[in-house]
Amino acid sequence: MKRFIILAAALLCAVTTNAQQLKTAQGITIETEPEPKPKKTFASIERGFEQSVEVGGFYTTDDWFFIGAKYIAGYRFNKTLFVGGGTGFEFEVWDGIATIPVFANAKAYIGNWRLTPFIGLSIGGRIDLTNDSRNDHGYTIKPFGIYCDPHIGVEYRIKRYALNLKLGWSLVNYIDYYDGETGTESGPSLNIGVKF
Secondary structure: OHHHHHHHHHHHHHHHHOOOEEEOOOOOEEEOOOOOOOOOOOOOOOOEEEEEEEEEEEEOOOOOEEEEEEEEEEEEOOOOEEEEEEEEEEEEOOOOOEEEEEEEEEEEEOOOOOEEEEEEEEEEEEEEOOOOOOOOOOEEEOOEEEEEEEEEEEEEEEOOEEEEEEEEEEEEEEEEOOOOOEEEEEEEEEEEEEEO
16 A cells, blocks of 8 residues: 555656656656657747848939948847837948938838848938038038938848848938029938848
8 A cells, every 4th residue: 555655646746747757766767758849940039139230322313322331229029020220321422422320220020030021111310421512413412301211121040140131212301502492312222231
């Protein structure tokens, strides 16, 4: 009877504690099935701080061609949503116009794969550092204009880093140097970056 009670207690302990092996006083080994490990995906995403550096440019319909670099930092709330802000430096190649964009940035990721598409929006302001430069049409960048860049792209994850490629449509506010009228130019943008 004592042996039966000891054996029953040993079985009860094995079930309630989820032990891999339990040895009783008599040397009997009772094995239980191991719990399945959670399935890891290559592109597993964790919440937290993220930052990236991008280089690229955009071309407007009025023959402005800007190249530059941007730094973006923010918080990843889940596998879908990133919200942050950024700044950078942009230089217009043909007319020598230099600007500093300061903007908020949001991205929505579509899926959770190694190669993940996303849509995003960067919106804020653009500070003109060379407000006397103008192009062939007599236009110059507004000293404090709007910065807007809706975009789509893909992100290729490599462990905790990622490469991204994005296509967008950038806006530039301008002032006609001769009559003071204002307007907006826009054009396609292309950026590549590294997230870390």
